[in-house]
Every structure is written in structure tokens, then in C-alpha cells.
Amino acid sequence: MKNLLRTAVCAALLTATLAGMASAGQNAGATARIYWLTNNTLASTDRNSTSVSATQKLLVTVKGVNTFRGADVQLLANAMDASGLPLEWQGAIYTPKAGGWNTGSATVFPSIALASPSLSLSSSQTGDLYYGLTGTSACVTPHNVGTFWYSAAGAAGRARDTNIEYGVFGLVIDLSAVAPTPGVCINPNYRLPCGTGEQGNKIVIVDGNTLKDYCAFDLGYQWLTWSATGPGCPDVTPVQGTTWGKIRHLYK
DSSP states (O other), rough: SHHHHHHHHHHHHHHTTTTOOOOOOOHHHEEEEEEETEEEEEEEOOEEOOOOTTEEEEEEEEOSSSEEEOOOOOOEEEETTOOOOGGGGSOOEEEEEEEEEEETTTOOOOEEEESOOOOOOEEEEEEEEEOOOSOOOOOOSSSOEEEEEEEEEEEEEEEEOOTEEEEEEHHHHHHOTSOOOOOOOEOOOOOOOOSSOOBSSSSEETTTTOEEEEEEBTTTOOOOOOOSSSSOOOOOOOSSSSSSEEEEEEEO
């Protein structure tokens, strides 16, 4: 993908596949969480990380899923002072990964797609977006705010255990070359494609009947920070129709 048009087309593929979905399906009430993985193996309850590792891992999970066919995860990244994502974070430092890092250990969440019975997913969007100041666009956010966007769906649904917390989407982030930079906040902010209605602190899980549920993040597990000096994240600036300008897509 090299531009906004291509991104919009890819996102539309998933939207078309799931056309006619209602706002509530078999996974109503499911909840999500976001974690740093400690030593890349354990989900940490700590919200802040100071790691400068080349393999720092972030993971989004969901629990309470009855059937699974697809997911849409959108994470917003911004400096703690709300000045925009630091330039050092806007390079090719991310490796997207669907599902959890399941090594057979109970301490690592199983992948929601690969858990038995497994489901092959086709990704329509897996990447990171950044926004500039110039020009005009209907899809705008504050200057240099970053978004990680993952959308994928399979050909059929698969039953899942509502008692299991599954990994949905993760990032391997190479932070070995970014310190020192301003502290960074990463939090869910569901708002793409533009014009579909901002949902904020939620992800979408699609059930076996192609119905989607907006799954809220559990209290206390709805944000992460890196190198932060205090708890919490800056307020999320809502999408504006006229404030900022042209989008440029840095896709790996």
C-alpha cells in the first residue's frame, strides 16, 4: 500500500465482506485488554514500560468470545504532552503480528485465529499511519498522531471458549534506537474508515454470522505508556472534519 486510496480500498474489502452486519452479535459483552509483555513472555499488569529493547512486544487480547470470524483493532499513539508521535517512532520500527505469542505456555495468550479449530485470516489492513498538516482530507487527526490499524476476516466462523483470553493483535516494537524521546501513550481509538462513526475505546470482533460487536477495553487495561513520568494518557483529540489536512501513509 502506497497511498490513502489504496488503504481505503483495502479497508473497504473487509467492510464489504461484512456488509449488513448488525451492531450486536454472538460476542456481545466480550471485553478487550492491551498489555506490554514482560521479557516477551508474560503479560504485565504495569501500564508503563521503559524498555529500549529491539523486541519490545505489545499485545491486544479479548475475552468472552463465542464465535470468531474477524477483528478490527485500531490503536492511537501520541506523545504524553499531546504534541504528536515523536519522529523516532515514525520509522520502520514495528513488526505487526496477528494473534498472541503462543509457545504452549499458559502464561502466553493463545491466538484467537489459530486456537482449535483454527481459522485462516485474510488481512485487509496491517500497518501504521501518520498524518500531516497540509492539504485537505475528510480523514484527519492532530498533526503527526500515529495509528496502528489491523483488520482481518476469515471465510467462516469458529467456536471459541468464552473463559479464555485470546491474543488478537500484537506489535514487535524496536525501541533500541529511539531513546531518549518524549514519553508516548498508546490507547485504543476505533474511528476508521472515516465516516463510519467513532467508537473510541473499543475493538470490533466479528462472529460466525458476520455480525460485529464493539468490545470495550476493561478499566485499567485501556492504555499503555512508554517512558512516562506520570500515570494515564493525554486526552484523545476527536476526529475533526475541517481542522487538519492531508494524510500520508508510511506502510511497510
